[in-house]
Amino acid sequence: MLWARIRSLALALRRRPELENQMADELEFHIGSRADDLMIRHRITRSEAVRRARIEFGSVEKYREEGREARGLRFFDQIRADLRYSIRQLRKYPVFTAASVLTIGLGIGVNAAMFSVINGSLLKPLAVRNPGEMVRVATLSSEVPIPNAQLSFPDFRDYREASSEAFEDMAAWSNEFRGLNVDGPTDRVMATAVSGNYFSMLGVQPFLGRLIRPADGELGGAEPIVVLGYSYWGHRLAKDPAIVGKTVKLSGRPFTVAGVVPESFHGTDAMVEVDAYLPLELSEIRPFILKRDLPVVRVIGRLKPDVSLQHAQASLDTISGRLQREYPATNANRTLSVFSEWRSRPDPAVVTVMPAVVTTLLLLSGAVLLIASVNVLSLFLARGFARRGEMALRATLGASRRQLVRVCLVETFLISILGGIAGVGAGSWAAGFFQTLRPRGFGGITLRMDAGMDWRVILYIGSLILMTTLVVGVVPALRSARTSPQRDLHDGRSTVAPVRQRLRQSLVVAQIAVSVTFLIVAGMFMQSLRNLESL
Numbered sequence: 001m002l003w004a005r006i007r008s009l010a011l012a013l014r015r016r017p018e019l020e021n022q023m024a025d026e027l028e029f030h031i032g033s034r035a036d037d038l039m040i041r042h043r044i045t046r047s048e049a050v051r052r053a054r055i056e057f058g059s060v061e062k063y064r065e066e067g068r069e070a071r072g073l074r075f076f077d078q079i080r081a082d083l084r085y086s087i088r089q090l091r092k093y094p095v096f097t098a099a100s101v102l103t104i105g106l107g108i109g110v111n112a113a114m115f116s117v118i119n120g121s122l123l124k125p126l127a128v129r130n131p132g133e134m135v136r137v138a139t140l141s142s143e144v145p146i147p148n149a150q151l152s153f154p155d156f157r158d159y160r161e162a163s164s165e166a167f168e169d170m171a172a173w174s175n176e177f178r179g180l181n182v183d184g185p186t187d188r189v190m191a192t193a194v195s196g197n198y199f200s201m202l203g204v205q206p207f208l209g210r211l212i213r214p215a216d217g218e219l220g221g222a223e224p225i226v227v228l229g230y231s232y233w234g235h236r237l238a239k240d241p242a243i244v245g246k247t248v249k250l251s252g253r254p255f256t257v258a259g260v261v262p263e264s265f266h267g268t269d270a271m272v273e274v275d276a277y278l279p280l281e282l283s284e285i286r287p288f289i290l291k292r293d294l295p296v297v298r299v300i301g302r303l304k305p306d307v308s309l310q311h312a313q314a315s316l317d318t319i320s321g322r323l324q325r326e327y328p329a330t331n332a333n334r335t336l337s338v339f340s341e342w343r344s345r346p347d348p349a350v351v352t353v354m355p356a357v358v359t360t361l362l363l364l365s366g367a368v369l370l371i372a373s374v375n376v377l378s379l380f381l382a383r384g385f386a387r388r389g390e391m392a393l394r395a396t397l398g399a400s401r402r403q404l405v406r407v408c409l410v411e412t413f414l415i416s417i418l419g420g421i422a423g424v425g426a427g428s429w430a431a432g433f434f435q436t437l438r439p440r441g442f443g444g445i446t447l448r449m450d451a452g453m454d455w456r457v458i459l460y461i462g463s464l465i466l467m468t469t470l471v472v473g474v475v476p477a478l479r480s481a482r483t484s485p486q487r488d489l490h491d492g493r494s495t496v497a498p499v500r501q502r503l504r505q506s507l508v509v510a511q512i513a514v515s516v517t518f519l520i521v522a523g524m525f526m527q528s529l530r531n532l533e534s535l
Contacts (some may be wrong), residue, residue: 083410109427125456172194182237205260272346272448319336374511
């Protein structure tokens with residue numbers, strides 16, 4: 001029933017000009033029919049008959065309004081009229097409008113920037129083929145219950161070969177710092193040593209040249225080739241296409257540049273910018289790679305279509321039991337757990353605490369928007385007191401309480417929309433600025449902050465605009481609708497009610513409390529970051 005109503009309303013909106021013409025034709029038909037009847041019965045002229053018919057028929061616009069209301073269009077007409085009126089009011093009071101828009105824009109801008117970074121770093125799918133099939137695996141030990149993202153290469157090989165029922169494939173990689181020299185000073189870069197099937201399993205295609213291929217061997221082969229990250233190629237080498245085939249020095253050893261990865265691919269470690277990729281055979285962990293007791297590689301896998309995490313975990317449990325029996329010296333207390341790739345960012349070790357960290361960051365930025373909303377709410381309460389005469393006059397002319405509430409909410413929504421646009425602009429600028437910084441994290445790792453806009457960010461900002469409208473607009477709208485024409489239209493006698501005074505005082509107290517709390521939490525957060533950096 002509801003879906004049929006929605007379809008009918010959508011059809012009416014799409015065919016509105018046609019429906020308006022049909023209503024006009026139908027009304028003219030009835031008036032014309034009545035005029036014909038009057039001409040026959042009273043023997044009068046056509047013009048006189050039409051005049052009498054229109055008088056008997058009454059207001060044509062009234063019937064049009066009834067027809068629009070029956071189709072659900074009248075509500076949109078009322079909203080459109082309220083929007084036009086609100087625009088005139090906001091233009092009439094530019095200082096109030098500017099203060100409200102900038103205040104809300106500040107709050108939404110902070111939230112837009114924060115959520116954009118979180119979304120791009122922790123929620124955005126990997127730029128690979130069918131990213132929903134990607135999983136991370138981690139080692140669990142009875143001695144250390146925290147998941148360890150690394151496992152030994154022999155274990156990786158056994159799991160990959162025995163889990164073909166649930167996994168399409170698995171690939172291994174290891175991060176290490178290297179010195180990369182390309183006709184100039186040596187750069188300290190983040191290099192990822194990968195197995196031969198790394199790029200083919202992910203479904204990544206080269207931007208230039210070629211990537212490390214399965215034909216290069218399980219460990220990527222002994223050929224000294226290196227694949228550059230797009231970001232490094234752009235920032236350091238000015239996107240020179242002649243770099244492919246050129247010889248560079250990686251930790252003092254000559255390597256041939258085989259290709260460049262696409263711009264959208266940054267590696268399989270969230271928030272880490274990878275500058276170069278090389279075969280595992282040529283990595284610094286190569287002397288230890290065949291030791292089963294040394295966890296030295298990270299593993300990412302691709303589930304087969306329609307295989308659940310539970311099925312994959314059961315398959316890994318079976319293999320873990322077999323390895324525990326075959327290698328009791330190294331695998332006695334060792335099992336493997338599987339995690340959805342995006343849920344295990346930035347590392348499986350923090351899979352249980354990361355949601356709380358993200359929630360805390362969003363709450364901190366939400367506190368800024370709350371403070372801004374309370375500021376604007378105070379402005380709207382003061383303005384509502386100044387507009388009491390206007391609302392009383394509307395009520396005297398027949399406006400219902402619902403109509404008074406609606407006109408106030410529309411004005412608040414318009415302010416929130418304008419503030420949202422300003423906030424998105426400021427947030428996008430701030431997020432883009434963070435992206436260009438390429439900051440160094442713990443251990444000198446180049447951090448990647450992907451803060452682009454997508455449907456998640458747009459949906460989040462839209463929900464913020466809606467919540468801001470409700471927080472800022474509901475109380476002033478209800479108070480404006482609770483008008484007394486006899487009192488409010490009386491000049492010079494109105495005073496601020498004690499209840500309104502207490503409400504404003506409560507808002508000031510709430511603002512101060514939230515602001516002080518926010519500053520304390522922010523200070524503690526910065527102190528924790530300094531402690532982590534020292535550690």
